[in-house]
Amino acid sequence: GQQLNQSPQSMFIQEGEDVSMNCTSSSIFNTWLWYKQDPGEGPVLLIALYKAGELTSNGRLTAQFGITRKDSFLNISASIPSDVGIYFCAGPLVFGKGTRLSVIA
């Protein structure tokens, strides 16, 4: 089946730093979704991307739909403690394994 390769697996950063993570697919996608999961909760949608090359922002979060339609990127600027959690990219019925973000105050 389809697989998404998400990297990095985990990140430890200082509060205020910027964060980048990415996701690649072996197949072409028409949509990329990014979710965040807080401890003890289900994932929550952050950003949805529907068009190759699209760059979409949600507050301090910015995500891009790669031109090849096989990759996507998520950036978080000026990280804060509440950014801690697991970030997932998602395509049709498939999720990346997640990037676990830890923020050191």
Next chain:
Amino acid sequence: KAGVTQTPRYLIKTRGQQVTLSCSPISGHRSVSWYQQTPGQGLQFLFEYFSETQRNKGNFPGRFSGRQFSNSRSEMNVSTLELGDSALYLCASSVVVALGSGANVLTFGAGSRLTVL
């Protein structure tokens, strides 16, 4: 607007037993999908239901089954439990854009954490 409700939140079973998990979707959402989350494998797709019919199925053995009722509520069942079935089982509902499509934005419940001893 109530979110996706999953019950029970936590349960402990022993090997060989069976378990049934329940999911109530957001009102108006007719699609329900189930995912298994483990530390090693991440989120893995189990099934997708729409209009009481299973529309898509992930790569899981037949011990994993599900169903959807006319009010869109869904249940999943795991029979003959194995230690490896210990996981967080997440249910998600969506307003369907296209079945099996990545365009379906999922709203997840908090999950049912199953521990098999």
